Amino acid sequence: MPRNAEVIRQWHILLSLDKSRFGRTVDDLALDTGVGKRTIWRDMAALQEAGFPLRSEKRADGRTAWFLTAMPLKALQDPGLSATEVCSLYMSRALLASMPGAAFADGLAGLMKKIEKALAPRVREFLDQLPGVVKVKPGAVKKHAKNYGEIVARLIECSSGHRVAEMRYFSASSNREKDYVVHPYHVAYFDGGLYLTAWVPEYRQVRHFAAERIRTFKPTPKTFETPATIDGSPFAASLGVNDGRPERVEIEFAPRVARYIREREWHASQQLRDQPDGSVRLVLKVCRDWALRSWILGFGPHARVIGPSALAEEILEHLEEARDAYAPRLAFELPMAYVPQPRLPLR
Secondary structure, eight states, X not given: OOHHHHHHHHHHHHHHHHHOSSOEEHHHHHHHHTSOHHHHHXXXXXHHHHTOOEEEEEOTTSOEEEEEOSOSOGGGTTTTOOHHHHHHHHHTHHHHHTSOTHHHHHHHHHHHHHHHHHSOHHHHHHHTTGGGTSOOOOOOOOOOOTTHHXXXXXXXXXXXXXXXXXXXXXXXXXXXXXXXXXXXXEEEEETTEEEEEEEETXXXXXXXXXXXXXXXXXXXXXXXXXXXXXXXXXXXTOSSSOOOOOEEEEEEEOHHHHHHHHTSOOOTTOEEEEOTTSOEEEEEEEOOSHHHHHHHHTTGGGEEEEXXXXXXXXXXXXXXXXXXXXXXXHHHHSOTTOOOOOOOOOO
């Protein structure tokens, strides 16, 4: 049996014992993990040797029940964390490290050092084997300036303290820096970056600001009240970063990608309808923004917008622009026998 399978099984045993108030018998654990009782006894011995606080107790029916007792991490008892909670946090360091750069890097590094010191060497050695089979591939992370961590700390401070702030921000739409007075509501993480949601009194509207484009951020002595209407879920009506008006969107996906669509939850509002030819129709209630359009375009010829018609026309326009960008070069590179197909009218 591969070493990875043994370590994963032993970790599942720890989780099972941690959740059970009355302990688990060897028979129970063998049934859960699909191995023999002798293997479970060897696992228990290995976990005890590694330093996990396991104890056994003979029941009236003659069977032995196992318990995970007092946490061996004395330095971390006060927060009320269980053994498996702390171990899970330790193992998730690769995932946490994928958060955007300097904003949390120092804090995460300090936290992991404290946890590492609290773990017995054999426990740490055991846990260090698990990341070998649970890999993390971070997505694209936004680039940021050296003062990024300091600015993010101020964003969080002002949002939690309801402090009015003065901000200089680089606006991508106007390609210049602007000065704002803002009421910071919250900071959200999405797609490799942090975003500040704030009320802008000058425009009398809520706006979203990419944290890496904030040049300066200065708290003021003034405070504000957060409206009760602010949704606790950031960008709830968008597949990206937007708070536009949601509308009903229906898209048909070809059989080739239908399984991929079915296997994921793209939005909380989604509804799926299988079609006789193996395709699937996805209905969403989201705002019609660039995030939605780019997501649809990413499926190329395998996605067709059923409605609304305005969105279908936007997608067709983008497809035609993309074709026009390739056509001049292809006219020279393709064989003479190639005849471009006429564009079909929008259905």
